[in-house]
Amino acid sequence: MTDAPPKRGPDKGYAGGEYSDGRLSAPAALRNRAHLTAALTDIAPAKGRALEIASGTGEHVICFAPAMPGLVWQPTDPAPDRRASITAWIKAEPAPNIEPPVALDACAPGWAATHGPADLIFLANLLHLVTEQEAQTCLTEMAGALTPNGRAAVYGPFLRNGETTSEGDAAFDARIRAEHPDRGYKDLQWVRDTWAKAGLIPDTPRPMPANNLLLVAHKPA
Numbered sequence: 733m734t735d736a737p738p739k740r741g742p743d744k745g746y747a748g749g750e751y752s753d754g755r756l757s758a759p760a761a762l763r764n765r766a767h768l769t770a771a772l773t774d775i776a777p778a779k780g781r782a783l784e785i786a787s788g789t790g791e792h793v794i795c796f797a798p799a800m801p802g803l804v805w806q807p808t809d810p811a812p813d814r815r816a817s818i819t820a821w822i823k824a825e826p827a828p829n830i831e832p833p834v835a836l837d838a839c840a841p842g843w844a845a846t847h848g849p850a851d852l853i854f855l856a857n858l859l860h861l862v863t864e865q866e867a868q869t870c871l872t873e874m875a876g877a878l879t880p881n882g883r884a885a886v887y888g889p890f891l892r893n894g895e896t897t898s899e900g901d902a903a904f905d906a907r908i909r910a911e912h913p914d915r916g917y918k919d920l921q922w923v924r925d926t927w928a929k930a931g932l933i934p935d936t937p938r939p940m941p942a943n944n945l946l947l948v949a950h951k952p953a
């Protein structure tokens with residue numbers, strides 16, 4: 733399931749998900765980023781360009797960049813307030829291999845031509861919040877933006893054989909579908925098949941904490 737709300741103690745400068753300098757904070761990102769950093773470090777190329785799509789608050793990329801110093805990280809997000817937060821996090825925790833954030837709607841067609849090529853493309857916790865067509869566009873554009881031998885990685889909750897695998901996942905998926913019937917969890921095999929149709933070779937899914945998965949695929953040389 734998606735990461736449950738954490739118990740959070742007093743944090744100087746933090747109030748209601750926002751720091752006094754404009755940084756936004758997502759509790760789920762703080763909980764999962766160490767696990768994601770370890771998993772991405774295992775699959776990432778030693779050097780090249782890494783594209784993070786739907787970067788959100790910016791709390792992932794500031795953790796990824798120091799751990800993978802051979803990659804130049806490009807964070808992106810379609811929302812101005814999120815890009816402002818990313819900029820604030822980079823200022824607060826700078827790394828020489830993080831570029832300033834740029835605008836990118838990962839579910840809009842055509843972005844591979846303007847935001848590629850990339851040796852690693854990462855996306856977290858988006859596919860279940862968009863329609864199947866939007867998710868298909870996102871996955872196909874990821875494939876198009878990769879360099880030969882490049883890798884795409886998507887993290888989040890997924891169905892297995894069309895079914896949720898925990899009560900928490902079932903409840904969360906039901907809430908999403910109650911508000912937006914055309915959205916909800918995507919099946920891991922559907923993601924793999926979509927990537928395969930786009931020319932990628934899916935790797936074995938990687939189990940992650942909180943019943944989530946990291947789905948990875950690579951582009952043939």
